[in-house]
Every structure is written in structure tokens, then in C-alpha cells.
Amino acid sequence: MSTSAPITQDVMTIPRKLPEGGKINLVGLTRDQLREVLIANGTKEKQAKMRVGQIWQWIYQWGVRDFHEMTNLAKAYRAELDKKFEIALPEVVTRQVSEDGTRKYLVRIAGGHEVEVVYIPEEDRGTLCISSQVGCTLTCSFCHTGTQKLVRNLTAGEIIGQLMVARDDLGEWPVPGEPKDETRLLSNIVLMGMGEPLYNFDNVRDAMKIAMDPEGISLSRRRITLSTSGVVPEIARTAEEIGCLLAISFHATTDDVRDVLVPINKRWKIDELLQALSDYPKVSNSERITFEYVMLDGVNDSDEDAHRLIDHIKRYNIPAKINLIPFNEWPGAPYKRSSNNRIRAFANIIYQAGYASPIRKTRGEDIMAACGQLKSATERARKSRKQIEAEAGMSQV
Numbered sequence: 001m002s003t004s005a006p007i008t009q010d011v012m013t014i015p016r017k018l019p020e021g022g023k024i025n026l027v028g029l030t031r032d033q034l035r036e037v038l039i040a041n042g043t044k045e046k047q048a049k050m051r052v053g054q055i056w057q058w059i060y061q062w063g064v065r066d067f068h069e070m071t072n073l074a075k076a077y078r079a080e081l082d083k084k085f086e087i088a089l090p091e092v093v094t095r096q097v098s099e100d101g102t103r104k105y106l107v108r109i110a111g112g113h114e115v116e117v118v119y120i121p122e123e124d125r126g127t128l129c130i131s132s133q134v135g136c137t138l139t140c141s142f143c144h145t146g147t148q149k150l151v152r153n154l155t156a157g158e159i160i161g162q163l164m165v166a167r168d169d170l171g172e173w174p175v176p177g178e179p180k181d182e183t184r185l186l187s188n189i190v191l192m193g194m195g196e197p198l199y200n201f202d203n204v205r206d207a208m209k210i211a212m213d214p215e216g217i218s219l220s221r222r223r224i225t226l227s228t229s230g231v232v233p234e235i236a237r238t239a240e241e242i243g244c245l246l247a248i249s250f251h252a253t254t255d256d257v258r259d260v261l262v263p264i265n266k267r268w269k270i271d272e273l274l275q276a277l278s279d280y281p282k283v284s285n286s287e288r289i290t291f292e293y294v295m296l297d298g299v300n301d302s303d304e305d306a307h308r309l310i311d312h313i314k315r316y317n318i319p320a321k322i323n324l325i326p327f328n329e330w331p332g333a334p335y336k337r338s339s340n341n342r343i344r345a346f347a348n349i350i351y352q353a354g355y356a357s358p359i360r361k362t363r364g365e366d367i368m369a370a371c372g373q374l375k376s377a378t379e380r381a382r383k384s385r386k387q388i389e390a391e392a393g394m395s396q397v
């Protein structure tokens with residue numbers, strides 16, 4: 001198994017001029033990009049900052065999609081905007097609801113690609129599991145997404161669009177003039193869907209900035225968790241430029257085993273990864289790093305593994321919690337889930353060492369919405385990765 005190279009070229013470029021016959025989608029533009037695009041299309045420079053603020057609030061605070069509803073803008077200006085721009089979200093192709101209330105959406109993005117988004121309601125919160133890529137260039141051997149051949153980075157608009165689509169479905173946009181509802185159905189984001197978010201850094205960052213913007217969706221950075229398989233050079237940037245919480249797909253306690261389970265380990269070994277985590281500047285006892293650990297029968301689930309895991313974390317003095325994930329099987333998967341007794345024994349060793357060791361409740365299994373089971377139907381197209389990249393004009397380094 002070889003470690004695939006990351007996609008380094010972002011697919012999004014900011015259109016400055018109106019594309020022939022088409023409209024420019026405003027969703028996913030940063031405030032600066034929105035300003036630029038408004039000015040390039042006739043908004044006076046002096047007014048641009050104010051217009052950005054107004055349009056931003058309509059899109060992200062109120063969920064408005066029609067420029068004609070933006071009542072604090074002059075009618076003629078609204079008509080101008082409508083001619084040139086659109087507020088477009090990914091199209092929801094299917095929506096499945098699990099017995100336990102978990103919802104899985106299959107959404108279609110430009111080019112006909114599809115990605116999955118999962119909403120998980122809990123007693124005191126609602127978490128949206130967002131995808132950052134179509135498929136994944138990495139090939140973790142236990143992950144269904146890693147077997148998908150199609151790969152492309154999502155744009156910032158497609159990433160934040162997943163959240164907006166879910167808010168539409170949950171009916172959670174506030175109504176102008178009415179008090180803001182503080183008890184949110186969608187209160188948390190985890191970047192744990194399809195793809196490696198740190199191989200699509202800029203678009204993920206821009207989308208999360210939109211999610212955190214106080215004039216819009218306004219989620220606290222502490223309610224956003226980015227999960228990475230261990231793209232070491234991007235970990236410090238995550239703290240600096242996004243500032244969200246971090247989860248790390250650890251999954252093995254020796255380099256030999258991690259090389260197989262999480263092949264990016266061949267590039268950045270366990271010690272390098274642990275060093276980057278201990279340097280993560282936001283780390284404190286209240287903002288611990290989550291170590292995700294998938295429990296694979298006879299592969300990484302021994303008592304020795306549990307002790308080694310604790311040793312690693314202690315050696316680097318990392319405030320951590322360890323999230324044990326029972327392996328979610330998928331058709332043809334080369335591993336089995338560890339027994340409940342084994343998982344409990346493993347959890348107990350970690351707990352005795354003084355670390356929280358919650359066992360992740362598997363949600364939405366009946367609709368294949370659980371962690372690592374996501375793999376879009378676009379796979380059926382059966383195109384080779386090379387073909388797709390050539391079509392999308394992507395380059396690999």
C-alpha cells in the first residue's frame with residue numbers, strides 16, 4: 001500500500017467577471033472576496049463594506065436565497081444583484097433518516113459528484129458531520145471512503161453549503177424580526193465526513209470562518225472539531241488560522257501497525273505527529289485533543305496497545321481524551337470489530353491511567369451513516385483517479 005500524494009491545487013478560483021450566461025455564486029466567498037466581486041460588478045467602492053455586511057447577514061444569519069427579500073437594500077440594487085449573482089447550495093439528492101434519528105444526506109455538487117453529510121441529534125446538542133473532499137487521496141485500510149477512486153477537493157461554498165442544506169432541512173433559520181433561538185438543533189460541526197480536511201486546507205478554513213462569523217451562523221470555534229489522519233505540517237496552521245478543536249485519527253501504537261492502518265504514517269511517523277500535537281498552541285486542559293482509536297479485532301486492541309497509547313500521550317504531555325470507535329464494518333472490509341468485552345477492557349486501562357475514554361456510540365448504522373462508512377454513489381461511475389484528475393485539471397505533487 002502506498003501513501004498517495006495530496007491534492008495541492010484548489011479547484012476554486014474567484015470569478016471576477018460575470019461568466020458568460022451564468023451567475024456567480026456568493027456562497028463560500030470570504031468577506032474580502034465578496035467585496036471584490038461586488039466591486040468588480042458595479043458596487044461603488046465606498047459602499048462595498050456596508051453592502052458586504054448587509055448581504056452577508058441575509059445569507060448566513062437569515063438563510064435568505066432571493067435577493068428581492070433583502071429589504072434593507074434599494075430595489076434597483078437588489079435587481080442588479082439578482083441579474084449577476086446567485087445564492088446556490090448543493091442539491092440534496094437523497095435524505096435518509098435512521099431509527100435513532102440520525103439523518104444522512106447525499107448531496108450533489110458541480111460536476112455531478114456526490115458527497116455525504118450526516119446529522120446526529122443528541123440530548124444536549126446536534127452535530128453535523130461534514131465532508132471536505134469527494135473521496136480521499138489517502139488509503140487507510142479500514143476506511144470505506146479510502147477505497148473510493150473519485151477524488152476532488154470541495155470548494156468553501158460546497159463545504160459551508162452542507163451546513164446550510166442541513167439547516168434548511170431542520171427548519172432552523174431564524175425569522176427576521178423575531179428573537180434569536182438559542183437552543184440550536186445544529187450546534188456542533190465535526191469535519192469527519194469524507195476526505196482529509198488538511199489536504200483541502202484553504203477551503204476548509206474559509207468555510208469554517210464563515211461558520212464562526214458572529215454576523216452569521218456564529219458557531220463558537222469550540223464547537224468545531226477537525227479530524228485529521230496526521231498531516232503534520234498543517235497542524236500548527238490549523239491552530240493559527242482556524243482555531244478549532246483537533247481530533248487525530250491515531251488508531252495504532254507502533255509505526256509498523258500505523259503504517260498499514262493509516263498510511264500517511266509512512267511520511268510522518270508517530271513521534272513527529274505527537275510532537276506536533278504537543279505544540280498545538282490552543283491545547284489546554286479545557287481544550288484537549290481527541291485521540292480517535294478504531295477498535296479492530298486482533299490488530300490494535302491488546303492490553304499492550306492500551307498501555308503504549310498512554311505512554312505516548314504521557315511522554316509528550318498532551319492533554320487528551322481518547323475516543324474509542326467500535327469498527328464500523330462495510331461490505332468487503334478486511335477487519336472485524338473488537339468484542340465489547342475487549343473494548344471495555346481497553347477503555348478501562350485508559351481510564352485507570354487518568355484519561356477519559358468514551359466509547360463512541362455507533363449512530364445511523366442502519367443507513368450506513370456511521371464513521372468511515374461513507375462512500376458516495378458516484379463511485380459507480382468507475383472512472384480511474386487519473387481520468388478524474390485530468391478532467392478536473394488537478395495536479396498531484
Ligand code: SAH
Binds near residue numbers: 328
Ligand atoms: N480524514 C479524516 C476525517 C474523516 S474520517 C481522518 O481520517 O481523521 C473520520 C473518523 O472516522 C476518523 O477517525 C477515521 O479514522 C474513522 N473511521 C474511518 N473508517 C472507519 C470505520 N470503518 N469504522 C470506524 N471508524 C472509522
Ligand code: SF4
Binds near residue numbers: 136138144147195
Ligand atoms: Fe481518508 Fe480519513 Fe478515511 Fe483515512 S480515515 S482514508 S484519511 S477519510
